[in-house]
Amino acid sequence: MSEIAEKKLRMAAIRKKRHRAETRFRLFGMAAVSVGLIFLAVLFAVVLFSGLSAFKQTVIHLDIPVEASGDNYQAMVKLSLRNAFQDVTSRRHKRELYALVSSGAAYQLKDRVQAAPVLRGTMVSIWVTASADVDMAIKGETPRLTDRQLAWVDDLKTKERLKTQFNWRFFTGGDSREPELAGIAVATLGSLFSVFVCLALSFPLGVLTAVYLEEFAPRTRWTDFIEVNINNLAAVPSIVFGLLGLAVFLNAFGLPRSAPLVGGMVLALMTLPTIIITGRAALKAVPPSIREAALAVGASPLQAVFHHVLPLAMPGVLTGTIIGTARALGETAPLLMIGMVAFVVDLPETILSPATALPVQVFLWADSPERGFEERTIAAILILLLFTCLMNLTAVLLRKKYEIRW
């Protein structure tokens, strides 16, 4: 009797210990997940907090006397500033005064006057972009302005000639060396072009390869060899693909540098293994009964695959493609080698015109000495994150909508 009771007690102790071990494991798991979530939340909070200000831009209202003839718009802008602050006389003070507005102001005026030549010889009232230094001061950064300039800015503010507005130029402009004029249009277009080329090349190639390897290829030593190599390619660092692109596409084929076409081709090389691997997994997941049923009613193997198996595997294939492309969208290293890390101002017209890409723009701005680029870098990161999130969301939705569970 006592022996049995003792045994029961011992068993209970062991059970308790095992339960404790499980509770501990669950707690560790929860702790790990919450630490990850906290880091993610902090990252997003920091990025949002310090990047959102870039979507606002300070502008200054000027009354500019436009000459009846002549095209020195810079001088007209300067004259209007002198008119607004007539007590400024010394050369140094004038330079400080001119530094309040962006060097882009003259081009804003030029565009306005050239669009409406009737304005010649009249007083044009226009909101021009303030310089980055003024912008940073308004946004509460430690200003690089002198006390005199700060007094002028305060004066403009009290006269309601200075305000902040939504920064359209950030979305429509190309790169610039003046933070207040810099935009991400070239980078966005370049990224879109590259991703388009990447998809156009890697999707058909990848899917067809997956179909052939999975459905038709005989299992020989050769196909095993190819399979191992495809798996290896998926793990190759992206810079290697950049070097390959430089050697093959630029040097051997003679394609132009800095072109989204070449960028897309390099990214396609990088995405191909991902598409092939996920494509094969998706094809494998289609039950053999579908294939056998198609063959049983007299379909050829080709018909069985393209009419029945592939459409059913498509949601999985697309998910893999989108995730692979989203990764390609965030790549900088391979683009470095083929000259897409460049200063490009003009919007690309075709896939052969020079362009940059979003992650490259982030890299370039993070490296610029001007303080105004700090917030713009983060804003560009936000846009890049938005694009990747959208693509991943599409993948999730596609899977939800079309996925069939057997």
Added chain:
Amino acid sequence: MFTLKRPLAFAALALIAMTGLAEARDQIKIVGSSTVYPFATVVAEKFGKSTAFKTPVVESTGSGGGLKLFCAGVGDRHPDIANASRRIKKSEVERCAQNGITDIIEVKVGYDGIVLANSKKTNVLSLSLKDVYLALAKDVPAGAGKTTPNPYKTWKDVNASLPATKIEVLGPPPTSGTRDAFVELAMEGGCKTFGWIKALKKKDTKAYKALCHTIREDGAFIEAGENDNLIVKKLDANPKAFGIFGYSFLDQNAERVQGSIINGNSPTFENISDGKYPVSRPLFFYVKKDHIGKIPGIKEYMAEFTSDKAWGVEGYLADKGLIPMSESERAKWNGKVKTLANLNM
């Protein structure tokens, strides 16, 4: 139902687009030094906005990488202009000549200073080049002809007049032009102050270079990557540390960091342009003469770069941190640009 027709059509379109390659390039392509990049891009932008030409594309590849691309050949596929933070080397000129580029126009644009800066929260340091060398070299001289691994832990160990703070310097990696220039100008400058080392240069150049150009690897010098902004931020967070970067970053972050005085001269605009500040280097760009007339706008771009409103004392490049040349030097180089004079080694 999904079909493959559309993606295939896209691929076909891409291939058709590729056939349009024969079209001639109508946009200037510039490659080269990351130090000249901030200046070349400003000129390119102004040039693009104020003329009918397209804005040149500027790539930051480093001086060596840029000149390699530049010298690869003549024609649309090769860049028209290479920026460099040092003069073109003889080997590079020969390489160019091998590939059919015999006519190169050299343009010196101004100077760049390299500063040793720390946070404004502490005092400005006054150093000699010898102090810099002793603080950062891997091996330091110990009596005539002998060396020892760098024993100095604090600045006070190097020079009794300096504070007793730990030596902690953040600088660029060996791939950087800034690092090359710092090593050549500051380290070697301090190294040469030892008589026997100077004598060594003639006897054994290799040993001389190894002694003067090798930076310590025991943690006192920290490679902080090519990003100078990052160095400035780290200095702000750690007032005991020093950082090595270009003058333009000091200029843009003057309220956060200050440059140390070297050999009695602080890194100011005037001191660098007078040549008093010892750690400064000239900046250049090189133009392929064969491309002038074929690629539109090269002459005009050169004219914009060498105009007084750009590279002058009050020009917009000076606002970006370029140290202008003296008036006579500017006139000399301007003349070379106007006559398209060939490079003379």
